[in-house]
Amino acid sequence: MTAVTAEQGHRAQTAPAAPVPPAASGKRRGRSVDDGVPRWQIYAPLGLYLLFTLIPFYWMLLFALRPAGSTSLVPWPVTGEHFAKVWNERAFGTFFQNSMIVGVASLLMTTVVALAGGYALARFDFRIKKGFMLALLASQFIPGALMLVPLFEIFKNLQMINSLGSVIIAETVFQLPLSIILISGFIKNVPVSLEEQAWVDGCGRLRAFGAVVLPLLRPGLIAVGSFAFVHSWNHFLFALMFLSSQDMQTIPVGLNTLIGADSVDLGALAAGGVIAAVPVVIVFAFIQKWLITGFSAGAVKG
Known part of the structure; x- marks a missing residue:
């Protein structure tokens, strides 16, 4: 009995350990690494805020760079007449x-x-x-x-x-x-x-x-x-x-x-x-x- 018990203990010690499932790293597709929040919930509000912030700057650059009287939404052809006017005149x-x-x-x-x-x-x-x-x-x-x-x-x-x-x-x-x-x-x-x-x-x-x-x-x-x-x-x-x-x-x-x-x-x-x-x-x-x-x-x- 004692020999059988010792043999079983030896087998238990030498038996390979069961594979442990890898811990969740948080790097799931579409989710952030830190807290598991979907990335679109972070970037969508930031993108809207950035768009809301940059539109006035683009509008200012548009009027500053396009020729007088133009109604184009793209500053082309680009002109520097307005800068020359305010700097000199x-x-x-x-x-x-x-x-x-x-x-x-x-x-x-x-x-x-x-x-x-x-x-x-x-x-x-x-x-x-x-x-x-x-x-x-x-x-x-x-x-x-x-x-x-x-x-x-x-x-x-x-x-x-x-x-x-x-x-x-x-x-x-x-x-x-x-x-x-x-x-x-x-x-x-x-x-x-x-x-x-x-x-x-x-x-x-x-x-x-x-x-x-x-x-x-x-x-x-x-x-x-x-x-x-x-x-x-x-x-x-x-x-x-x-x-x-x-x-x-x-x-x-x-x-x-x-x-x-x-x-x-x-x-x-x-x-x-x-x-x-x-x-x-x-x-x-x-x-x-x-x-x-x-x-x-x-x-x-x-």
Whole structure:
């Protein structure tokens, strides 16, 4: 009995294991890998949204590239007469230069000031810290139109009306609250121990910040700076209110001049819209990966 039992046990150990059915990989035809949702349920809404988004851009390119008086739905033959008209006759070259100055200056001023304020909120504790944060958040509920009259009086007393400096300062002040809050969240994600190690090695606070913290903030700074540039580039109210002469106007105000009381030159207006959109498209095309990294940096802490 004992021998038979031992022999049966030996056969059980040496017997080949039964084939195990392969686990479902999720790579079924027509289904996504992650959760088994059919792919058409994902791509169909995205395709409709993309179509809805791109139709206005195509319509703008159509009017900008097809000859005047044409009713074709395809821009053929392609013409550049509308671009030449707005750039030379409508002074869009000057508008473009002014908008670029305002956008770059607002980007630099907003980033530098927000970096200092965000570091103070992230690294220091002071009595009115919570109240200050609440004031920054509450300021986002104030429309920019309500700031026009007081800002106009301030710039008038400072003799800054009809100068690009007034628009740059106004844009910087308008964008600082949100920029400070965002950069503060980015800095909180950088461990204080990294700075402390630099202090032990003999670095001061400023040098440690520049050598240790600042390189890690690059995605956040790019995100904040890019939105500061785009907002300044597209903003209409401040430029319309503070700039009176044509040689000081920006692109949004220049586009408004193309709309007459009785008629609208659709070809010139579309060409001006394309010129206004090109820098924004280029900015987001080059910094897209930094934007995703920057805005996900504060998703865990902060």
